[in-house]
Ligand SMILES: Cc1ncc(C[n+]2csc(CCOP(=O)(O)OP(=O)(O)O)c2C)c(N)n1
């Protein structure tokens with residue numbers, strides 16, 4: 001395979017004008033350049049944007065984990081969605097995935113589940129995570145999968161130019177809420193908590209050191225951890241809202257800094273706050289007047305992976321049982337006579353085993369008699385109101401058309417099924433009924449060969465009314481002859497619960513004997 | 525290096541198996557160890573089977589919150605090195621289009637089974653359709669090539685799901701298994717050979733130590749290597765510290781926002797498929813040599829055309845049969861060549877004429893193209909197809925033929 005012999009350097013020769021490896025960017029001039037894709041700088045972010053600080057704290061936390069916890073950063077993957085924040089995946093020198101808008105969390109879910117050794121961190125914007133990706137956000141929290149979700153909240157959709165988002169405060173302005181936001185925002189930690197997340201925190205980027213400490217904790221946390229990072233959007237959010245009023249739009253860096261200062265002034269560090277009390281407060285104009293910060297909750301819950309691992313043992317035990325049953329299957333000689341296309345209609349009500357009876361015929365025909373068989377069952381509207389129907393086509397040759405075209409015989413176990421299916425039977429077809437349940441009407445098709453047996457009653461007498469379908473199968477086998485008796489007996493035994501094999505085989509025998517007796521003589 | 529394949533938990537032998545289950549068993553045999561999905565009739569049984577079977581072979585089954593998530597989860601799993609799959613039907617297929625595109629753009633091997641039901645919208649949840657064939661080709665935005673296979677029986681659902689994985693791995697692309705409610709919900713004999721007899725292809729992969737991460741290119745420039753070939757992939761956690769993005773990108777996977785980059789990027793995506801068409805396209809052909817009429821069909825509709833074809837042959841009409849086992853890429857050259865010498869193509873399908881358009885495009889006026897259509901809800905009636913064959917041959921449509 002191709003994967004094996006790829007050692008030929010030529011295959012990886014560089015192209016174009018690029019003559020250096022990426023690590024030429026790692027100069028040591030900056031303490032973080034090992035984890036930055038220097039070749040991609042300058043970044044696309046505006047001056048004064050809080051995202052640079054968010055990235056710095058994230059890298060700081062990773063370096064700390066590498067140094068103090070022995071983390072192998074080769075095993076850390078970063079997944080982002082789309083937006084200004086989403087670009088972080090492209091600037092950090094780790095395995096990094098820039099996915100689609102809102103979908104970072106499910107992508108991360110697959111990445112982590114398929115390789116639990118990885119540490120997977122999602123970092124994306126508030127619109128991405130709580131807007132378009134909101135459903136994924138709450139479900140990942142509910143599962144408590146061991147990933148870290150960092151949501152940078154700048155109160156608007158930055159990348160697309162400052163539209164309102166799911167975190168824009170009420171009454172605040174955005175390019176699409178020029179008269180003030182008439183909606184109410186999410187309180188993200190509260191949403192995550194209600195969804196089942198157990199590690200919850202929020203910091204503004206001005207509290208960079210504490211944010212970094214929390215990010216370390218969050219990444220070390222065994223289970224789903226969520227950190228909301230409040231960051232200024234110097235270009236858009238600051239433009240429209242009181243926090244940025246009076247600040248020179250030409251001086252974006254200053255505008256961002258002023259916003260940070262504002263966040264510092266109104267930030268209220270209160271660890272252990274109940275997330276419901278952590279809503280971001282605004283005044284009537286939509287100006288943000290209080291941001292509660294800190295680690296709100298960290299109560300570990302059983303991790304998702306552990307729950308999955310526990311199931312594996314049960315599943316493997318089940319497989320052993322299946323294998324044993326399969327290996328005990330005995331074979332019979334292949335049938336050599338030619339069976340012409342035989343179409344069987346089965347009908348009754350739910351609980352009578354109409355579907356399983358059809359399957360039993362199909363399995364007997366294919367697995368034991370080595371004929372061709374195609375089994376289908378009625379679904380949906382056709383199978384409503386307690387009605388059950390199934391169909392089998394049997395033949396020696398390949399079956400091109402899987403449906404019944406002209407049913408050559410039928411097993412009918414309810415009056416309703418009689419009314420529904422009997423008119424469709426082929427001329428001269430054979431009809432088998434449970435005559436304890438189906439009464440033949442005065443006016444009926446005279447072309448049919450009809451046989452009756454009180455199948456349900458016989459099954460009850462044998463001690464299990466659920467074996468009524470097996471009585472019918474016995475009758476069918478004797479009269480139709482398309483499938484051999486020994487094939488049918490084996491197939492019945494394969495299909496029914498082990499404890500009921502005996503009663504079912506007795507039921508089959510009862511039906512079969514009646515069939516032999518009736519055949520040719522006293523059709524009803 | 526790939527770990528030794530474990531045969532523990534693999535189902536082998538002859539089984540009377542539901543089509544959807546056969547797809548699941550095929551996937552497991554192909555080495556699929558990750559499934560993410562969301563319940564939808566008539567594909568649910570694929571998920572159900574996977575949920576019991578995957579833990580038995582050490583794999584992961586997860587039910588996601590929707591099909592957007594399912595598609596993403598299998599992409600993520602693939603980047604962790606797992607062979608991964610999802611299964612859905614129309615409404616879910618629509619939701620998967622977004623990240624099918626991501627899978628194509630990131631060049632991610634994975635398999636998507638669509639057990640088609642009647643549409644549009646919620647349509648006919650329990651009843652058959654073949655109405656997503658064009659969506660399979662063009663459903664995600666932008667230019668790309670796709671691979672789609674169409675099985676006509678549970679046995680083929682098993683076989684083609686394995687083939688889908690092999691193609692996905694080989695070409696680093698999501699592969700579609702476009703089956704339908706009829707095949708997915710039918711139970712027939714499925715013969716599962718022992719694993720030693722099944723050829724499996726693994727993605728071209730670089731592992732730790734194979735190449736200096738500094739010089740590794742996740743998307744090798746086709747100009748510098750063999751044109752249109754597939755780049756070796758790295759998976760997460762191996763120290764390559766690669767970046768991939770759904771944005772238009774360069775060979776390093778870095779965003780590149782300009783027309784040249786777009787040209788380079790899209791050409792990669794289409795070339796790797798177009799240059800290997802002959803290998804990917806699989807057709808079943810019968811009696812094409814002296815045919816005056818050729819039936820072009822796929823999946824269940826091809827299968828149900830066999831009886832009317834035999835019937836028409838008995839009536840003296842020279843009919844050939846061309847079944848698209850691979851629907852996409854479409855066998856353009858084959859159809860073009862055949863069009864020169866025949867009177868008409870007849871295209872039975874359970875939709876308003878989707879693959880018909882492709883046949884028409886390739887026939888380019890050289891042969892007539894006649895659709896036989898049913899708009900979802902049921903398979904084609906043999907008599908309907910037979911009538912179309914007679915009409916195509918210019919014969920009167922009189923006698924009812926006997927099925928037996
Ligand atoms: C499906 C889809 N819809 C819309 C967009 C356009 N879009 C790109 S970024 C973005 C908003 C991002 O906002 P947020 O997540 O808050 O991140 P920020 O840019 O503020 O960091 C939108 C709507 C898209 N890329 N994909």
Ligand code: SF4
Pocket residue numbers: 044045046048049050051084154158159232233234235236237
């Ligand atoms: S638009 Fe806002 S969030 Fe985006 S980079 Fe500029 S300042 Fe930052």
